[in-house]
Amino acid sequence: MTVLFSRLSGRLEARFDAERDQLPLWLPVGFGLGVAAWFALSDAYAWTAFLLAAGALLFGALGRAGTRWGKALAIFAFAAALGCGHIWWKAERIAAPVLDHPRMAEFTGTIERFQRLPARDSVRLVVRSADTGLPPRLRVNVDAEDAVPALQPGATVRIRAWMMPPPPMAVPGAYDFARYAWFSRIGGTGRASEVEVIAPAGEPGWRAMIAGWRQSLADHVQSRLSGGEGGIATALATGDQGAISEVDAEAMRRSGLAHLLSVSGLHLTAVVGAVMLLTLKLLALSPMLALRFRLTVVAAGAGALAGIAYTIVTGAEVPTVRACVAAILVLIGVALGREAITLRLVAVGALIVLLFWPESLAGASFQLSFAAITAIVALHEHPRIKALLTRRDEGLAQKVGRFLLALILTGLAVEIALAPIALYHFHKAGFYGALANVVAIPLTTFIIMPLEALALLFDLVALGAPFWWLTGQTLSLLLGLAHAVAETPGAVALLPTMPMPAFALMVGGGLWICLWKTKWRRWGLLPVAAGAFWALGTPAPDLVVTGDGQHLALRTDRGGFALLRTRAGDYVRDMLSETSGYEGELAAIEDLPTAACSADLCAAHFTRDGRTWRLLATRSRRYVDYEPLERACAAADIVVSDRSLPRTCLPRWLKADRTLLERTGGLAITLGDRPRVVTVRDRVGRHPWMRFD
Known part of the structure; x- marks a missing residue:
């Protein structure tokens, strides 16, 4: 031994x-x-x-x-x-008080953050409440028509709103807003019915001042460009995506271009590079400065200041902070005459972000950002790729071809790296993103952003209109590309909720491949393949029930899904479709040939692996006689209800009524030889934001 x-x-x-x-x-x-x-x-x-x-x-x-x-x-x-x-x-x-139950509340507080959401025709406020009976920090949505100009950071307001605790993920695998709210110290969320400004904003602090500048810039951009073009222009300038319609946002996601909407390395590099180049060229016009000073160091300093300012104005989100840290390290390397764009640079940036914002690791933003930059740097550090793409003395056609090849290879590497993350968080990933990015990245970096910067600059002397027109035309081209790619057949791969171990295998294997240099990096292919097969082999659930019991989606014999309540909103429909890995139109249970529905109850039967299952669900709040309900429950295998059912309701296998759902949250049920129920509580565990009894 x-x-x-x-x-x-x-x-x-x-x-x-x-x-x-x-x-x-x-x-x-x-x-x-x-x-x-x-x-x-x-x-x-x-x-x-x-x-x-x-x-x-x-x-x-x-x-x-x-x-x-x-x-x-x-x-x-x-x-x-x-x-x-x-x-x-x-x-x-950071633990902060959280509302224990929904209620109508009237409170006075100070606005900490103000965000317009034009695509939703509303305004979002983060308010510090002065009411001792409420959590100190609340998030409230206000209809746009009720948003008076005096609603600004620092203003004191009186709000009447229906408030509720931060909602957990509605079904297993959906977005967990409660986790975000916990780390943001938001104790309740709701929609205001009345808003009154008691005292206008006084002398703002530096945070409120920056937030005000950011909102003013967003309003200015939206006054120059409307529609989808204005929404994307606002996102590029301020990082605020609230003006982008859901249709355009979905097209950007499906086409693999959604990363252009989140201010990160691409945008910060364009800003820093442009400022550095402009500073260097202007200072070089003076022979005295060119001979006496190291202009590269001065230009690097100007680029660093521009990068920090852009990071602050765009909200200092995690991808932007990561990119800013990386850019400053690169500039230090440039000033010292050393190669700085390496995996060590990425590692330093990741460690800094994790030290200050460790909770960001669980979010898609951190994972997508660092996966993309790690894949890009690892690809270009590979000796064969470096030899293939190194600049050389050759004709224009060969240079253009080599540049396009670099874009395509980079796009493919990024798509492969991001696909597991997109499938885990959003249950979908684009197939044609690499090709779309070949056009979209140069268009955004070298045309759209410089044009928008010139438009804002010339607006200072009221001469920005021509540049805004050009910016709008190029943004229309970008949107047209996104919609064309998104509508191409087979453009998107969908998967139901991915098991966490499968995702961990793919991430671990990917890191093994990217971070080692010798041949044993190839062993990383094994966990990647195992995780991929596990994810692909995970069947779609047969029944998905939301945590409030009001909505459920039943998988039909043809592989589609049918809803209990046909009046469910777009958010509920999209959430149920995505977590089930289904893109088609959701049918109605009452239209199934094996279902019988009334205004109050729906009964349906379906077959899985040779066994017939019977489902009973309530879909109204009206009283149902005990004896008929008792007989219907006894004939059912599964009963779902948004209210507590009497003890005499005894289905054969599962009673998912309000009493149970308050303890488990939403359900994803897979039937067959070995029926299995996955709950939101299983996914959340006993973390501090868990609100189940």
């Missing part, structure tokens, strides 16, 4: 010695693993077990501290424990 361990240790030492330059890249991965473990595991016992396991690995690896692999493993284990403890500590530290 000792001989075998010595051989294994020797092989590991050789491997780690060959990869010694790559070892620092795993520090943020270890830290992120700890953060991810806290989100993935269910309760304090599991988190403690993870910390103990990481500690055991740490001390075990210290026993081989004389080897490179032992030191690396010890540091990785320490980083994992630190990450888990850090997010656990932060989640407890």
Whole structure:
């Protein structure tokens, strides 16, 4: 046994010695693993077990501290424990009161944040409440027609609104707003019926001042461009996507161009590069300055200031902060005359973001941003790709061809890296994004953003109209491309809710491929393939029930889905379709040949793996006689209701009424030889924002 361990240790030492330059890249991965473990595991016992396991690995690896692999493993284990403890500590530290039940409330408070949502014809306020009976921080939507000009950050308002606790994910795999609200310290959300400004905004603090500038810039852009073009122009200038209609946003997602709407590395690079180039060219006009000063350093400083200003104005979201940190590091490298665009730069940026905002790891924004930049840098650091794409003395046609090849390869790498993340969070991923980005990225970077910048600049002297017209035309071209690609048959792949372990396998395998350089990086293909097959082999649920019990989607014999309530809004329809991995039109249960429905009840039967299941669901609040209800329950296998049913209602297998759903949240039910129920509570665990009894 000792001989075998010595051989294994020797092989590991050789491997780690060959990869010694790559070892620092795993520090943020270890830290992120700890953060991810806290989100993935269910309760304090599991988190403690993870910390103990990481500690055991740490001390075990210290026993081989004389080897490179032992030191690396010890540091990785320490980083994992630190990450888990850090997010656990932060989640407890920022705890804030949360509403315990929905109610009508009238309260006075100060506006902290003001955001227009033109696409929804409303305004969103974050208000610090002065009412001791309410959580101190509330989010309230106000109809646009009730939004008076005095509604500004710093203003004191009196609001009457129907308030409710931050809602959890409605069904397993849907968006978890309660998690976002917890880390944002928002204790309730609702829609205002009355809004009155008691005192206008006084002298604003720096946060309110920046928010005011940002909103003024958004209003200015929307006054120059309307429709979808104005919404995208606003997003590029301020990071505010509230003016983009759902139709245009969905087209951008389906075409693989949604990353253009979120201010990140692409946009910040364009701003920093443009400012740096302009500064360098202007200063170089002076021979005295060119001879006496290092203009590259001055231009890098101007670019850094521009990047920081752009990050602040656009809301300092996680992708923008990551890109800003990376850009500053690149500029420092340029000033020092060193190559700075490396995976180590990405690792430093990731570690900084995780230290300050560890909760961002669970969001799609962080994952998409870092997956894209990691894939791009890893691709271009590969010796063969670097040799293929390196500039050389050749004709114009060859240069253009090499540039297009670089765009296509980069687009493919990004699409492959982002597909698992998009399928996990949004249950869909575009097939033609790489080709669409070949046109969209240069169009946005080299034409749209410079034109918009010129339009804003010339507006200072009231001469921006021609540039706004050109910006609108190019944005129309971008939108046209997005809609054309999105409407192409087979443009989008859809999957039902992906198991978390399958997603973890693909992410871990992808990191293994990107972060190592020697041949053992190929072993990462195994977990990627295993996770992909697991995800693809996960069947769509047969029945999806929302947490309030009002809506359910039943999988039909033809593979489609049918709704209990045909008047369900677009949000509910989209959520049920996406989590079920279905894109077609949702039918009505009452139209199925195996269903019988009244205004109050729906009964349907369907077959799965040779067994016939009978479903009973209520769809009104009206009273139903006990005896008929008792007989209907006894004849059903599954009963679903948005109210508490009497104890005499005894279905054969599952009674998902209000009493049960208040404890479990929404349900995803898969029937067959081994029926299985996945609940929202299973997904959330006992994290601080969990509100189930």
